[in-house]
Amino acid sequence: MTAAVRPPYRVGIVGCGAISRNHLEAFAALPEAVVVAVCDVDADRARSTAERWGIEHAYGSVEELLAAGVDVVSVCTPHPTHEAVVLASAAAGAHVLCEKPIATDLAAAERMVAACDAAGVRLGVLFQRRFWPAAQRLRAAVDDGTLGRPILGHASVLLHREPEYFSSAAWRGTWASDGGGVLMTQAIHYIDLLQWLMGEAVEVHGHIGTFRHAIEVEDSATAVLKFASGAMATLSASTAASPSLGISIRITGETGATAELSEFPEGTDGRVTIWARGGAIESEQVHPADVDPNVDLAAINGQLIPHHTAQVRDFVSALSANDGTGREPAITGSDATAALRILLAVYESSRTGSPVRLNQTATQEALA
Incomplete structure (x- = not known):
């Protein structure tokens, strides 16, 4: 009997600033994932990003993006906002790949790691070098x-x-x-x-x-x-x-x-x-x-896009751990907390x- 092929992970990008291009390019290179939504506090920027990249949905809030039913959230927002996005994503059952630094204070980083552990979702942080x-x-x-x-x-x-x-x-x-x-x-x-x-x-x-x-x-x-x-x-x-x-x-x-x-x-x-x-x-x-x-x-x-792509590929590969066949991503929230x-x-x-x-x-x- 042939094993069922899992449909691509549905990805949402939070934050449509300069670094979001690296995430969009990286996920676009992977058949195992597809970006289905973007969001930004500047709704016009979210819409223009979606149009430019052929993405189905554009939202003005994280809550709307999560309600659309994404499997993975990629966080590209300013440093102090990372915690709120990660906690909301974990509560919604979405895996999270977050830009560095994981947070700007240690307590926030520890809360992020704990929330993802408690929710049973993966947390990776971008250190593509x-x-x-x-x-x-x-x-x-x-x-x-x-x-x-x-x-x-x-x-x-x-x-x-x-x-x-x-x-x-x-x-x-x-x-x-x-x-x-x-x-x-x-x-x-x-x-x-x-x-x-x-x-x-x-x-x-x-x-x-x-x-x-x-x-x-x-x-x-x-x-x-x-x-x-x-x-x-x-x-x-x-x-x-x-x-x-x-x-x-x-x-x-x-x-x-x-x-x-x-x-x-x-x-x-x-x-x-x-x-x-x-x-x-x-x-x-x-x-x-x-x-x-x-x-x-x-x-x-x-x-840096090729190295973003390498880390995103590693992260998506690690998600199969939910099926009992995978592993932690190469760079975890705990690793990023150590650098912070x-x-x-x-x-x-x-x-x-x-x-x-x-x-x-x-x-x-x-x-x-």
């Missing part, structure tokens, strides 16, 4: 013993943003609407990579500052991290660099081997630019002279001047 082949190579080198247990790490995030980046969207650059600055919006991707490669972080000592941009939140930050394994790492991040120097993640393992992952210009595929082991060093130039270092946001998002916990600890440490044990991290409301 884990799906770079180069990032997978570094993780394999940790797992197979090539690097061995990481002992030292470094993440450098030196990016360029024009003043218009903040002035073009009223929610950017404020504690209330953005939840933070370079750490919350850009560096969280690389904080996630660092803790994915090095393990559970247990202590953070950091500082934040605002030097170049006329914003409430930080445009620069530094931190020292300690991990449960005893490993240590440093973090530096800024949107005040001109020109951008891109991103690098460097890991040294207990075997003595070192590997470095670089993203330059921002938005391009990460690549291994240092591979040093056994007395030999393989290296690749990080900053070619003929490459424009400063890339606008639309171009960055566009170049680290960056909130940087904020708290900067405020107090003291190291923060991560179980003592303050909620975002206390930082505004």
